Amino acid sequence: MKNVEEIGTTEQGELIINVGPQHPSTHGVLHLVITLDGETIRNVEPHLGYIHRSIEKMCESLSYRQFIYVTSRMDYLSSHINNHGCAMCVEKGLQIEVPPRAKVIRVLMDELTRLASHQLWWGALAMDVGALTPFFHAFREREMINSIMEETCGARLTMNYMVPGGVMIDLHPNFQPGVKEFITHFKSKIDEYDELVTDNVIFQNRMKGVGTLSKEDAISYGCTGPTARGSGVRCDVRKLFPYEVYAGLRFDEIIETGGDCFARYMVRMKEMRQSLSIIEQLIDNIPEGDFQAKTKAVLKLPKGEFYTKIETARGEFGVYIISEGGMTPYRIKFRSPGFSNLSALNHMARGYKIGDLVAIMGSLDLVIPDIDR
């Protein structure tokens, strides 16, 4: 019989511990095998596959209208943006011209989703580092967005609102007043967020100088989104490869050069204000017209390969479709931002204390179904 002390130790006397998952329905079922020297992290190895549903393979048996709804189940916090990316890829293949009204509705919904996602991240991050109250503050504001979504799209989280050629149903008459009320409400609350968490000295000490990722490493690990922008990499798809109406909008690409957890935190906080400004620019300028282009009953993409990318709340989301000319795709590949961002975790966490790992993971804003698919 093995001595109890020998189990879970390496030959150098380093301790190996397993973190998560406790239950399949908990906040992210990520299994981390951590090698510790005292309290210092030597190695972090993420084990994936606990929530793998083979979504890419599933999509191969679904038609081009049907496969879009499955992508809501990947990054469920930016499900609108995932659906948008898939719809754009199908439109690219079929060369459908989306009506201007649908374009504006799509961008409005994307930005509302981004706000809701960042609000949840803010609450969850503060809870991870030990502050419980911000979570309830964040959910209070997120509830307003969910109500707006519920009214117009019919669902709160997995909306399935984007269809090839536009959006499924026209905006609800209460949409514009609801969004305007939300903007005025949230503008005062986002200052409260700063007061409550950003300015807190304990929080800053937990975040500053922790989990540094240099610009070169961010690029080589393929990080995108706020994770890379916190390290000073220009990678906002909305700015660099504008889609829909983003080219005509005034907004800044947020770049922080710190590369630590606090820089990533600040990128997301500033992005929330940018999203608010985008919504403000568009909410009074929704053009009249059709909300959906006329499409055939059965969509058949021509033979070939199609790729589109889109900026979700976590980074660059890519859809790659290979078509053989039939009703269903031959192969679909999703490039999810969470997977690449997670791969940098080992590099970021090495050398820091185990308590910092929670803050580093929180600042990465991981959504595990997005990583496993």
Next chain:
Amino acid sequence: MFLKKYISDIFNAVGSLLKGMRLTGFYFTHHKEIITQQYPDNREQLNLPERFRGEVVMLHDENNEHACTGCTACELACPNATIKIITKFDVTPEGKKKKALDTFVYHLELCTMCNLCVEACPTDAIKMAQTFEHSVYDRSQLTKKLNRPGSKIREGVE
């Protein structure tokens, strides 16, 4: 120098804590800002939006007539094989055979409320209802027959 920084750190920490606590105190004393809903008790006041997708229902009018022709467009549109349409052949007064709906089987346990069937329906025979409390004691109760007993297709719907 070290002592000076040590003391100023303490004052800064206390200051930032007080700043946050001022906000917490505000919510503690202002009960109108609290938005908790007492869910099972407020069922009567609970107003779900009309577009909310709870389950698929078939619309019947006062004469127990529906608009479903049995064309299976919804069955083909469904990504999860939630809908199964069983058709029969009716004999019209002229003596011709006509395809008609026999049973509209709906598996609620497979449904993801994606609304694609409602979009696909050419005669607006089905819609999404606002009911959301679907828990039952046995799984077989989740398989539903949507057309009511004795119902027939409305005149003029093709």
